[in-house]
Amino acid sequence: xxxxxxxxxxxxxxxxxxxxxxxxxxxxxxxxxxxxxxxxxxxxxxxxxxxxxxxxxxxxxxxxxxxxxxxxxxxxxxxxxxxxxxxxxxxxxxxxxxxxxx
Amino acid sequence: xxxxxxxxxxxxxxxxxxxxxxxxxxxxxxxxxxxxxxxxxxxxxxxxxxxxxxxxxxxxxxxxxxxxxxxxxxxxxxxxxxxxxxxxxxxxxxxxxxxxxxxxxxxxxxxxxxxxxxxxxxxxxxxxxxxxxxxxxxxxxxxxxxxxxxxxxxxxxxxxxxxxxxxxxxxxxxxxxxxxxxxxxxxxxxxxxxxxxxxxxxxxxxxxxxxxxxxxxxxxxxxxxxxxxxxxxxxxxxxxxxxxxxxxxxxxxxxxxxxxxxxxxxxxxxxxxxxxxxxxxxxxxxxxxxxxxxxxxxxxxxxxxxxxxxxxxxxxxxxxxxxxxxxxxxxxxxxxxxxxxxxxxxxxxxxxxxxxxxxxxxxxxxxxxxxxxxxxxxxxxxxxxxxxxxxxxxxxxxxxxxxxxxxxxxxxx
Ligand SMILES: Cc1cc2nc3c(=O)[nH]c(=O)nc-3n(C[C@H](O)[C@H](O)[C@H](O)COP(=O)(O)OP(=O)(O)OC[C@H]3O[C@@H](n4cnc5c(N)ncnc54)[C@H](O)[C@@H]3O)c2cc1C
Ligand code: FES
Numbered sequence: 001x002x003x004x005x006x007x008x009x010x011x012x013x014x015x016x017x018x019x020x021x022x023x024x025x026x027x028x029x030x031x032x033x034x035x036x037x038x039x040x041x042x043x044x045x046x047x048x049x050x051x052x053x054x055x056x057x058x059x060x061x062x063x064x065x066x067x068x069x070x071x072x073x074x075x076x077x078x079x080x081x082x083x084x085x086x087x088x089x090x091x092x093x094x095x096x097x098x099x100x101x102x
Numbered sequence: 103x104x105x106x107x108x109x110x111x112x113x114x115x116x117x118x119x120x121x122x123x124x125x126x127x128x129x130x131x132x133x134x135x136x137x138x139x140x141x142x143x144x145x146x147x148x149x150x151x152x153x154x155x156x157x158x159x160x161x162x163x164x165x166x167x168x169x170x171x172x173x174x175x176x177x178x179x180x181x182x183x184x185x186x187x188x189x190x191x192x193x194x195x196x197x198x199x200x201x202x203x204x205x206x207x208x209x210x211x212x213x214x215x216x217x218x219x220x221x222x223x224x225x226x227x228x229x230x231x232x233x234x235x236x237x238x239x240x241x242x243x244x245x246x247x248x249x250x251x252x253x254x255x256x257x258x259x260x261x262x263x264x265x266x267x268x269x270x271x272x273x274x275x276x277x278x279x280x281x282x283x284x285x286x287x288x289x290x291x292x293x294x295x296x297x298x299x300x301x302x303x304x305x306x307x308x309x310x311x312x313x314x315x316x317x318x319x320x321x322x323x324x325x326x327x328x329x330x331x332x333x334x335x336x337x338x339x340x341x342x343x344x345x346x347x348x349x350x351x352x353x354x355x356x357x358x359x360x361x362x363x364x365x366x367x368x369x370x371x372x373x374x375x376x377x378x379x380x381x382x383x384x385x386x387x388x389x390x391x392x393x394x395x396x397x398x399x400x401x402x403x404x405x406x407x408x409x410x411x412x413x414x415x416x417x418x419x420x421x422x423x424x425x426x427x428x429x430x431x432x433x434x435x436x437x438x439x440x441x442x443x444x445x446x447x448x449x450x451x452x453x454x455x456x457x458x459x460x461x462x463x464x465x466x467x468x469x470x471x472x473x474x475x476x477x478x479x480x481x482x483x484x485x486x487x488x489x490x491x492x493x494x495x496x497x498x499x500x501x502x503x504x505x506x507x508x509x510x511x512x513x514x515x
Contacts, residue, residue, distance in 0.1 A: 026168060032176040034132045037125075039405050041151040041169070045433035045442055046406075064440075067483040071490065 002027075002087045007097040009035050018087050024096055025049045025083035035098050042083035047071050050099040051082045056091050074100045112140035112183065114419060115200065115210035117190045118353070119143030121152065122385030122408035123216035124171045127182045129416035137211065140183035142190055142202065144217075147240055148174055153405060155243040156268035157435050161275065162247075166240065190217075193360040195378045200356075212419055215357050215368060215376065215383040216412070219350030219403075224260070228322030233343045237265055238350070246345065254342035255279055258331045260319055262289030264434045266347035267302060271436040274309050281312040281339045283331065288315055295447065297466050298478050301459045302436070309437060352387040352401065364389055367401040372425035374415050382418075384411035393427050394493075395446045396470070402446070404432045429494060442483065444490040445476030454504045456485065456511075465489065472498040488512040 001017045006028055008014065018027035025038050028051075040046035047068040058080065061069065065084045069075050082096065114130060116123045119141045127139050143149070149171040158164040177184050185202075192201040193213070201207045221236035223229065233254070235246040250257075250273065257273050259266045262284030270280045282289075288299035306313045318334040322344060330338040352367045363369040363377040367389030374382045374390070385408035389401045410428035417424065434441040439462065450468035457464030463481040467474060467489065473496050477489040488511035492499065499514035 029171075030173050032173065032179055034128050034172075034176075034180070037409060039409055040433055041153060041405075043153070043157075043433060043435060043440075045440065046431070064483045067487050070484075071487040 002089060002092050002094075004087075004091075005093075005095045006031065006033065007095065008033060009098055009100065020088050022087050023083050024051065024053075024085040024087060024094070025081075027087060028082060028096070028098070033098065035101075036082065037101075038083060040083075044068065044081065044084060047081060047102075049082045050074070050102075051080055052076060052078045052097040052099055053080050053085070053094060054078060055094045058085060058091070072099065072102050074102065110207070111138065111209045111211075113137030113211040114139045114214060115208060115212070116141045116214045116216055117200070118216035118218055118385070118387075119145065119149045119184065119186065120216065120218045120385065120408065121149075121171070121405050122218070122412045123214070124149030125409045125412035126214050126216060126384065126416050127177075127180070128172070129413045130419060131180045131182065133416055133420040133422075135416070135420050138183070139181070140185060140208070142188060142200070142208075143184065143186045144189040145239055145241070146187045148172075148177065148184055148186065150240060151405075152238075153433075155240065156237055156265045156272070159240075160237075160243055160247065160269065161272045169240075190356055193356050193378075193381075195360050195362075195381065198380065211380065213378075213381045214415055215354075215381060215387060216385050216408075217353035218386045219352045221346070222349045222351050224319075224322070224346050224348070226319060226321045228324065228328065231322055231324045231328040232326055233324070233328040233341075234322065235343060235345045237269060237345065237347060246343070249343050250276065250278065256340055256342045257281070257345060258283060258339050258341035258343075259345045259347065260331070261347035261349075262286070262313070262315065263292065263347055263349065264290070266345065267306065268434060268436055269345050269347065270306060270311050270313075271309070274306075274311055275437070279312075280310075281331075281341070282306065282314065283317050283319060283333070283339070284313075284315045285318055286315065289313070293447070294443075294478055295450070295453045295466055295468065297453065297455055297459070298441075298480075301464075301480065302439075304459075305437065305439065305462075350386060350403065352389075354383075354387050357381070357383070369399075373418055373423050374411055374426055382415045384408065384415055390426070392430075392446065393425075394430050394475075395448045398448060400448070402430060404430065406431050429490070431490070438481075440481055440483075442479045442486040443476065444479070444486055445474075445493040447476040447478070450475055452501070454501050456505055457482065457507050467504050469501070474499065474504075485511055491515065 037048040368383035479486040
């Protein structure tokens with residue numbers, strides 16, 4: 001299990017246990033949050049799964065992810081597409097904040 | 103029957119548990135809606151994503167659990183009733199009551215019709231043979247995957263739309279011998295310009311698909327199982343299985359029988375209201391005057407449209423009615439090609455190529471009266487993201503600048 005802290009748009013912190021191999025988007029959805037639309041289902045086509053991350057270092061976003069993040073008016077240095085982060089044990093403790101809706 | 107009495111009444115009754123129905127229920131709760139919400143769904147599964155049925159679920163890369171729009175516990179936690187495996191067969195708009203296929207009936211305060219569509223069936227001789235498949239539901243897809251797993255190798259795909267092309271790509275990669283038959287002179291003729299069609303035709307051929315355009319299917323041949331597809335010129339394409347991807351028929355019959363306008367898609371106004379009182383329609387089954395298509399009345403078959411119309415209706419039910427204006431976008435994955443489309447190209451009067459298709463990364467930009475109205479971007483996320491802003495702004499850039507890949511689209515605003 002990988003432990004994550006998910007912070008929703010109301011600022012509420014929630015501890016979530018996720019399975020290695022799942023993406024962060026799937027973990028958020030699986031944990032029952034209603035805010036993350038993730039409309040393309042993780043196809044790296046929409047940017048409606050935008051989050052901010054802190055904690056364990058992640059590999060940098062790929063070019064497509066980087067470009068898609070540019071579509072958000074709420075992009076920050078710690079922005080990621082949650083469907084592009086695959087969970088592994090090393091990411092235990094990751095803090096993920098659901099970004100505002102565009 | 104007493105209104106509000108437990109199981110037999112829903113303040114909001116949603117017909118169809120696909121993308122639109124599921125998102126409507128989710129958005130109602132997100133907006134703080136406290137009334138009772140029930141989804142009636144014909145399929146046995148809780149709401150799941152449909153696009154992977156011709157992509158990574160079909161290829162075996164994703165399990166079904168990963169397609170679920172929310173886990174089963176979510177619906178319980180949010181007090182959203184799921185009554186699955188049964189369908190609404192009749193609507194009485196005066197009594198505000200629906201009849202279900204299992205003999206039960208329910209009353210409603212507000213009805214949201216989100217029934218999507220059924221795969222359009224072939225009607226020619228041989229259409230009833232075993233081995234003929236459609237790709238609309240998980241069940242369809244599972245049946246097809248079983249057939250391939252049990253040895254079907256020669257597959258004929260009838261229809262060169264996105265679903266047919268995606269299925270062809272997955273099957274070719276799985277080692278099947280695919281023949282794709284399209285009646286129109288080019289694939290994707292309904293949704294994209296000729297440049298994009300030509301590109302995808304060439305890609306599929308390069309991957310080994312026997313892709314034929316301008317061919318008419320006469321009938322399907324075989325004893326009990328399909329063995330081949332006979333074409334107008336008399337030739338027969340041998341096939342162990344046939345996939346038919348020729349569009350959908352909107353699932354509207356019970357509502358139309360109840361008096362709603364719109365046999366080819368329920369007629370809805372800017373707020374997604376049908377012509378019946380307290381009845382909304384959203385998603386693939388709804389036809390509306392589309393702001394992004396110069397007001398043309400059409401159905402938009404996309405996850406974006408299903409989701410955003412669902413949100414529009416949920417807000418209206420919660421007292422914040424705003425006209426539906428959401429920006430249309432779509433995607434399709436074939437081989438290692440990611441297509442993203444922004445806007446609707448319908449009604450364009452000019453087209454600009456940006457980049458060289460030979461590099462497998464390019465965009466087609468559609469204009470009407472000088473304004474950018476849509477883009478099809480292949481392996482070009484940057485153009486998609488920046489081009490979308492051109493469409494949203496109604497920009498009228500110099501076409502020569504659009505073709506210059508040295509100039510980012512954001513500088514063409
Ligand atoms: C194989 C495939 C690939 C696709 N790929 C993409 C893609 O890449 N990108 C994209 O944007 N879109 C894609 N689409 C389109 C997208 O899936 C649809 O636009 C979307 O599903 C529409 O949502 P909906 O809720 O309107 O309809 P649906 O998702 O079809 O849901 C309608 C539901 O209502 C049920 N129903 C019907 N009648 C009744 C009744 N009388 N009573 C109760 N229930 C009923 C149906 O069984 C169904 O479960 C794809 C579609 C398919 C089939
Ligand atoms: S879900 Fe669409 S990009 Fe992540």
